[in-house]
Amino acid sequence: MPKQIHLAAHFPGVNNTTVWSDPASGSHIEFASFRHFAQTAERAKFDFLFLAEGLRLREQGGQIYDLDVMGRPDNVAILQALAAVTERIGLAGTVNSTFNEPLDVARKLATLDHLSAGRAAWNVVTSWDEFTGENFRRGGYLPKDKRYLRAQEMLATAQALWDSWDADEVVADAAAGRFVRHGDAGRFDIRSDQFAISGRFPVPRSPQGRPVIIQAGDSEEGREFAASSADAIFTRHAELEAGQQFYADVKARLAKFGRRHEDLKILPAATFVLGDTESEAAENARQVQYQQVGPATAIAFAEQVWNRDLSDVDPDGPVPSFDPKTSDDVDSGAHISKGRASVRMFGDPVAVANEWRELGEREGLSLREVVIRKNGRHTFVGTPQRVADTIDEFVQTDASDGFVLVPHVTPGGLDVFADQVVPLLQEKGSFRTEYEGTTLREHLGLQPSPTTVAAVSVEA
Amino acid sequence: MTLHLAVALDGTGWHPASWREPGARADELFTAGFWVDQVREAEAGLLDLVTLEDSFAIDTDRVDHVQGRLDAQLVALRVGPVTSRIGLVPTVIATHTEPFHVSTEIATLDYVTTGRAGVRVKVSSRADEYALFGRREADAESRESLFDEAADHIEVQRRLWDSWEDDAEIRDAATGRFVDREKLHYIDFEGAHFSVRGPSITPRPPQGQPLVTALAHVDVAYRLAARGADLVFVTPGGVGRDGPTGDAEAILAQVRAEEAAVGRAGDPLHVLGDLLVVLDDGADAARERLRRLDETDGAGGGPGLRSDARILTGTATDVADVLESWHGAGLAGARLRPAVTAHDLPRITRELVPELQRRGLFRTAYEADTLRGHFGLARPADRYARV
Ligand SMILES: Cc1cc2nc3c(=O)[nH]c(=O)nc-3n(C[C@H](O)[C@H](O)[C@H](O)COP(=O)(O)O)c2cc1C
Numbered sequence: 001m002p003k004q005i006h007l008a009a010h011f012p013g014v015n016n017t018t019v020w021s022d023p024a025s026g027s028h029i030e031f032a033s034f035r036h037f038a039q040t041a042e043r044a045k046f047d048f049l050f051l052a053e054g055l056r057l058r059e060q061g062g063q064i065y066d067l068d069v070m071g072r073p074d075n076v077a078i079l080q081a082l083a084a085v086t087e088r089i090g091l092a093g094t095v096n097s098t099f100n101e102p103l104d105v106a107r108k109l110a111t112l113d114h115l116s117a118g119r120a121a122w123n124v125v126t127s128w129d130e131f132t133g134e135n136f137r138r139g140g141y142l143p144k145d146k147r148y149l150r151a152q153e154m155l156a157t158a159q160a161l162w163d164s165w166d167a168d169e170v171v172a173d174a175a176a177g178r179f180v181r182h183g184d185a186g187r188f189d190i191r192s193d194q195f196a197i198s199g200r201f202p203v204p205r206s207p208q209g210r211p212v213i214i215q216a217g218d219s220e221e222g223r224e225f226a227a228s229s230a231d232a233i234f235t236r237h238a239e240l241e242a243g244q245q246f247y248a249d250v251k252a253r254l255a256k257f258g259r260r261h262e263d264l265k266i267l268p269a270a271t272f273v274l275g276d277t278e279s280e281a282a283e284n285a286r287q288v289q290y291q292q293v294g295p296a297t298a299i300a301f302a303e304q305v306w307n308r309d310l311s312d313v314d315p316d317g318p319v320p321s322f323d324p325k326t327s328d329d330v331d332s333g334a335h336i337s338k339g340r341a342s343v344r345m346f347g348d349p350v351a352v353a354n355e356w357r358e359l360g361e362r363e364g365l366s367l368r369e370v371v372i373r374k375n376g377r378h379t380f381v382g383t384p385q386r387v388a389d390t391i392d393e394f395v396q397t398d399a400s401d402g403f404v405l406v407p408h409v410t411p412g413g414l415d416v417f418a419d420q421v422v423p424l425l426q427e428k429g430s431f432r433t434e435y436e437g438t439t440l441r442e443h444l445g446l447q448p449s450p451t452t453v454a455a456v457s458v459e460a
Numbered sequence: 461m462t463l464h465l466a467v468a469l470d471g472t473g474w475h476p477a478s479w480r481e482p483g484a485r486a487d488e489l490f491t492a493g494f495w496v497d498q499v500r501e502a503e504a505g506l507l508d509l510v511t512l513e514d515s516f517a518i519d520t521d522r523v524d525h526v527q528g529r530l531d532a533q534l535v536a537l538r539v540g541p542v543t544s545r546i547g548l549v550p551t552v553i554a555t556h557t558e559p560f561h562v563s564t565e566i567a568t569l570d571y572v573t574t575g576r577a578g579v580r581v582k583v584s585s586r587a588d589e590y591a592l593f594g595r596r597e598a599d600a601e602s603r604e605s606l607f608d609e610a611a612d613h614i615e616v617q618r619r620l621w622d623s624w625e626d627d628a629e630i631r632d633a634a635t636g637r638f639v640d641r642e643k644l645h646y647i648d649f650e651g652a653h654f655s656v657r658g659p660s661i662t663p664r665p666p667q668g669q670p671l672v673t674a675l676a677h678v679d680v681a682y683r684l685a686a687r688g689a690d691l692v693f694v695t696p697g698g699v700g701r702d703g704p705t706g707d708a709e710a711i712l713a714q715v716r717a718e719e720a721a722v723g724r725a726g727d728p729l730h731v732l733g734d735l736l737v738v739l740d741d742g743a744d745a746a747r748e749r750l751r752r753l754d755e756t757d758g759a760g761g762g763p764g765l766r767s768d769a770r771i772l773t774g775t776a777t778d779v780a781d782v783l784e785s786w787h788g789a790g791l792a793g794a795r796l797r798p799a800v801t802a803h804d805l806p807r808i809t810r811e812l813v814p815e816l817q818r819r820g821l822f823r824t825a826y827e828a829d830t831l832r833g834h835f836g837l838a839r840p841a842d843r844y845a846r847v
């Protein structure tokens with residue numbers, strides 16, 4: 001049997017990948033959209049549904065950024081509701097480790113796992129910035145260099161809490177008058193850099209024991225965090241060679257944490273555009289790119305590089321000839337764009353501007369066309385057969401263990417993939433035709449959670 | 461005018477021995493089916509709403525009592541898609557939660573149920589609950605300060621719900637704008653316990669403002685309800701931490717006095733009386749049931765049934781009589797706490813409800829689609845909208 005592909009479906013996000021101007025684009029907030037999307041992914045036997053999180057509306061130039069789809073429900077809340085209208089698919093929510101407390105998060109994920117019969121996953125993200133912090137009790141209290149320390153301690157704490165009830169603690173034996181075996185289940189006492197908490201965790205052990213852990217973050221610290229503690233990693237490395245390098249890098253880190261190669265699944269984000277022929281697919285892809293980067297978006301993206309107002313620049317004219325304004329540290333709050341994970345992608349704005357200018361001059365491209373080239377690339381473009389072949393090649397050559405697919409239209413953007421690509425992957429024998437297990441751990445081929453201990457004491 | 465009827469769900473029921481009763485399904489307490497079936501039973505009885513109790517701490521170490529619970533908000537969310545008319549009101553502990561998160565969670569519940577979300581805001585003063593969060597000391601907080609914080613919590617939730625005007629999403633292809641940012645509002649809340657900038661990440665929910673509720677036994681709690689809630693649960697003939705709470709008329713007078721004192725504008729509070737019910741075919745049978753339940757609990761050294769709300773052992777007709785007299789005293793209705801959910805909830809929906817209907821005191825079909833609608837509350841204008 002060939003290596004098995006794992007697929008997740010990312011509900012279209014709050015960024016310009018999502019095309020809202022398309023006539024097929026529906027509501028991004030009504031439950032019916034989420035239900036349609038989740039049921040499509042389940043019909044196609046995907047491993048899990050994935051939702052991203054952003055806890056503050058993004059801003060640019062001191063104003064709310066108004067060009068992209070925005071407005072979304074609470075992550076875990078909507079997943080819990082989707083558990084009522086799906087049966088097998090995993091439900092992965094993104095929950096920040098800075099602006100939450102471990103007891104609350106652990107309780108919510110354990111509840112999601114109970115009330116979905118073992119399908120919960122937590123994508124641990126680490127946004128720590130003061131800008132987001134302005135919506136929470138403790139504003140910008142966490143220095144950047146502590147974001148992974150906090151995430152690590154948060155996760156270790158959550159896992160200790162999940163492990164604090166034995167699987168057979170609840171007996172509910174009415175005749176014997178015994179609800180629990182011990183009177184003291186869930187007891188914990190945790191003292192670490194970030195936390196000093198004690199008491200009893202209120203939720204009995206959930207079906208998966210520990211919900212599946214996903215990590216998204218690319219730095220050295222992020223990779224170490226994933227290798228030490230995550231079951232899956234959500235990455236942006238979706239090109240064959242870069243993917244193989246990333247894959248090898250992260251998998252090589254597992255051994256020092258006593259983990260096996262197959263204990264961590266590597267799942268890059270991937271977009272796709274299909275067509276009946278290669279040229280039709282290419283034309284479709286071009287059209288989607290123009291939808292994703294309209295004139296206003298092209299200017300907005302250029303402003304992120306130039307770090308200044310460019311509203312008087314013509315998007316259909318050349319790349320500006322003047323240099324960007326530089327600020328030494330884009331995290332310092334000086335940057336015009338706030339609340340975006342991608343800001344750091346423009347590490348050296350002057351170099352990026354030069355690159356854009358050269359590309360424009362060399363190929364006679366307008367500013368908008370350059371932005372499209374730089375930002376609007378789709379991962380997979382082609383006939384269903386070509387896309388299925390490519391996905392399979394990535395997985396069989398260890399560029400990934402599968403993909404988190406990000407359609408660009410809500411809620412129907414996944415339908416065509418489910419109908420046309422998935423059957424071809426199934427024909428190859430590298431993707432399931434039926435769910436074999438009931439829990440997300442089983443779908444992902446992960447080992448069962450470690451067995452539990454009755455009393456937990458952690459000290460750092 | 462007809463009365464409003466709610467049921468308070470807590471585990472297998474409010475009697476500590478309830479889990480040992482036939483049909484209690486205690487072994488399913490942590491599964492979805494258990495909660496779905498209970499709420500559907502309440503919906504079959506045309507009830508206005510169910511509340512779901514919550515607490516972060518486990519309040520017993522007795523092995524013969526239920527231990528453990530699920531997050532009430534998520535229970536409501538799991539039930540939402542498989543019910544259609546009943547209001548869902550989970551408990552939220554203001555003291556230990558982020559108002560920003562709670563606001564988006566309740567808004568999400570409102571989207572999932574297309575307008576049936578409410579929230580019951582609770583204050584925590586338990587030291588064991590504080591220790592679970594490790595952020596502050598229980599002793600360091602005065603009761604006034606805790607209730608002020610809860611009022612701020614409600615205020616932030618409400619401002620965030622309004623922070624997107626209804627028509628903020630414009631999808632204007634000509635300018636490439638998805639929203640009209642003039643219709644998104646910073647809430648700029650600054651309080652003693654937290655400051656929140658906004659706007660919400662979630663658009664204005666279907667009801668505009670989901671229904672905010674609180675349970676109150678004392679002035680400071682009546683004041684909290686008067687400041688921020690739409691609905692308050694009170695305990696006529698019950699006992700609070702400060703002693704007896706008084707009868708329905710006395711409590712109602714206190715509630716109205718607090719409303720006047722805080723200068724409440726708009727709709728007056730809907731006041732529902734809490735009643736813990738042990739029901740049977742006759743009063744003797746009901747008393748016998750309670751005696752037996754207490755004995756079962758007592759055999760292991762348990763305390764038996766204790767309650768802040770008045771306990772009624774009797775028939776559905778007896779309950780109807782109490783509700784009718786409360787109604788006469790000016791209460792809008794009642795929230796019933798079933799001693800044994802498996803036994804007493806069907807008695808409420810299949811005996812009490814028909815009895816109230818015979819007396820012309822309760823609806824014979826749902827008339828509204830939203831929880832606010834059940835209480836005759838209009839969808840409010842957005843506080844930030846320019847008229
Ligand atoms: C593929 C990917 C997806 C991410 N999704 C989210 C998200 O939904 N919400 C969020 O707050 N941060 C998200 N992040 C940000 C990370 O959690 C992290 O804060 C950021 O990448 C900085 O960490 P790093 O320096 O290790 O990359 C994502 C990152 C990556 C790489």
